[in-house]
Amino acid sequence: NAGVTQTPKFQVLKTGQSMTLQCAQDMNHEYMSWYRQDPGMGLRLIHYSVGAGITDQGEVPNGYNVSRSTTEDFPLRLLSAAPSQTSVYFCASSYRDQGFREQFFGPGTRLTVL
Amino acid sequence: GEDVEQSLFLSVREGDSSVINCTYTDSSSTYLYWYKQEPGAGLQLLTYIFSNMDMKQDQRLTVLLNKKDKHLSLRIADTQTGDSAIYFCAESNNAGNMLTFGGGTRLMVKP
Numbered sequence: 729n730a731g732v733t734q735t736p737k738f739q740v741l742k743t744g745q746s747m748t749l750q751c752a753q754d755m756n757h758e759y760m761s762w763y764r765q766d767p768g769m770g771l772r773l774i775h776y777s778v779g780a781g782i783t784d785q786g787e788v789p790n791g792y793n794v795s796r797s798t799t800e801d802f803p804l805r806l807l808s809a810a811p812s813q814t815s816v817y818f819c820a821s822s823y824r825d826q827g828f829r830e831q832f833f834g835p836g837t838r839l840t841v842l
Numbered sequence: 843g844e845d846v847e848q849s850l851f852l853s854v855r856e857g858d859s860s861v862i863n864c865t866y867t868d869s870s871s872t873y874l875y876w877y878k879q880e881p882g883a884g885l886q887l888l889t890y891i892f893s894n895m896d897m898k899q900d901q902r903l904t905v906l907l908n909k910k911d912k913h914l915s916l917r918i919a920d921t922q923t924g925d926s927a928i929y930f931c932a933e934s935n936n937a938g939n940m941l942t943f944g945g946g947t948r949l950m951v952k953p
Contacts, residue, residue, distance in 0.1 A: 770945045771943045787940075827934055828873065828875060828938075829873065832887075833885045
């Protein structure tokens with residue numbers, strides 16, 4: 729199993745550009761989520777999904793879109809990048825009936841918006 | 843809303859015990875978690891405790907939960923240099939679909 733994979737590892741954008749951060753898992757997990765990590769603030773939940781076709785907002789959803797067309801993939805779209813979106817982004821997945829007791833994180837994408 | 847607080851930094855000598863503390867506000871949390879993050883890596887789940895327990899031990903790790911005071915701690919016995927990392931506590935909401943993280947405690951282990 730590859731676990732949770734994220735691409736790209738690093739990205740630099742200009743203000744106003746759009747891009748998609750990719751996340752995939754091969755563990756057949758129902759639950760997937762996106763977090764951003766900023767210094768001293770821990771991780772904050774952006775969006776999550778409890779299964780294919782179902783998504784919901786987390787704590788900081790503004791400026792981001794998600795979709796879940798398959799169990800494996802959960803891409804995060806930045807529609808019009810802003811410097812405030814400079815952060816490290818983590819994707820995570822778990823079985824729904826395990827809650828977060830078996831949650832796996834991807835290695836992260838470091839995004840800089842100029 | 844939920845709030846999880848941790849001290850920013852802890853320094854210990856190799857072989858000593860480390861105690862990392864966390865306070866939380868959501869009394870309906872069913873599970874509380876400890877994660878470890880090494881430099882440049884994602885988070886790794888270390889251990890978790892169910893809210894009706896007050897202690898859980900797993901090899902060198904001991905988790906203590908004081909539900910009345912909403913205080914959670916992680917004790918690492920015989921701390922090693924490989925334990926140097928950032929440690930996050932987190933609580934899940936009652937529905938079990940969201941995690942709220944603390945800001946993380948950076949543990950530095952000196953040889």
